[in-house]
Amino acid sequence: MSGSVLSVDHLSVELGGSEILTDVLLxxxxxxxxxxxxxxGAGKTTLLRxxxxxxxxxxxxxxxxxxxxxxxxxxxTSQLVATVPQETRLSFSFSVEEAVAMGRNPHxxxxxxxDDEDRRNVNKAxxxxxxxxxxxxxxxxxxxxxxxxxxxARAFAQDTPLLLLD
Numbered sequence: 001m002s003g004s005v006l007s008v009d010h011l012s013v014e015l016g017g018s019e020i021l022t023d024v025l026l027x028x029x030x031x032x033x034x035x036x037x038x039x040x041g042a043g044k045t046t047l048l049r050x051x052x053x054x055x056x057x058x059x060x061x062x063x064x065x066x067x068x069x070x071x072x073x074x075x076x077t078s079q080l081v082a083t084v085p086q087e088t089r090l091s092f093s094f095s096v097e098e099a100v101a102m103g104r105n106p107h108x109x110x111x112x113x114x115d116d117e118d119r120r121n122v123n124k125a126x127x128x129x130x131x132x133x134x135x136x137x138x139x140x141x142x143x144x145x146x147x148x149x150x151x152x153a154r155a156f157a158q159d160t161p162l163l164l165l166d
Contacts, residue, residue, distance in 0.1 A: 005030050005161050008052065011060035013043075013050050020046045024060070030161065035104035045086070048164050052081045064162050082155035083164045088147035090139040097135040099150050100125055103157035127158035 008026035012019065030033050036044045049055040051062050053069040056139070063149065064080040072080070090099060104118040112121075115139045119158045126132045129149045134142065139150055155163055 002009060002012075003030075004028060006066055008047075008051065009061050009063070011047075011050060011062060012058045013046055013055055014058045015046065015055070019058075020104065021050070023055075028162075045166055048083070048166050051162075052083055052164060053077045075106050075109075078158065078160075080160055081162045081164060082158040082160040084148075084151050084155045084166065086166045088144060090142075090147050090150060092136040093140050095136050096131055096139055096142070096150055096153075097126065099139050100131070100153045101155035101158050103159075106158065108145045121157045121159050125153040128156055129153040 001008065004027045006028040008024050009055045011020040011024040011133060024047060026047075028032070031093075036047065038044055048056055051069065053062070053072060053074075056070065063112055064077075067076070067080060069077060069081075094102075101114065101118070102116060104121060108114060108118060123132070125137055129152055131146075131149055131153055134146065139147060142150065152165075
């Protein structure tokens with residue numbers, strides 16, 4: 001489909017000798033919200049991992065804004081796809097603002113520094129997740145729900161055309 005943000009075309013994934021996904025077709029356009037529903041072990045997380053390029057498909061392909069994910073560098077993929085994981089793993093004493101700013105890393109580069117656009121994206125993400133008042137608190141002092149909001153804010157700050165929530 002022309003103009004789609006995400007296209008999953010006849011995707012199959014095999015892990016450990018078992019076929020987890022078979023012939024999956026999925027298209028999502030800008031602004032669409034797509035939910036994957038199914039029992040534990042149905043392959044939902046595997047599909048999300050294939051979409052972000054961390055699982056190699058046995059057949060088919062995934063494109064984000066026309067880019068074949070399997071052909072992209074990790075940095076380029078991170079400029080196109082942000083992910084919020086199921087579990088909150090924020091164990092270092094970064095401030096909330098620092099943790100959210102990590103979402104800008106794919107745009108800044110290894111030796112770059114944050115610019116005004118990066119700071120605007122971080123502040124907007126903090127505002128949109130009601131975390132501005134927590135900006136200077138260590139993430140290790142937050143509740144589980146607050147940590148989940150930090151991960152969501154980090155994904156918002158990443159400013160990608162595709163956001164995956166596991």
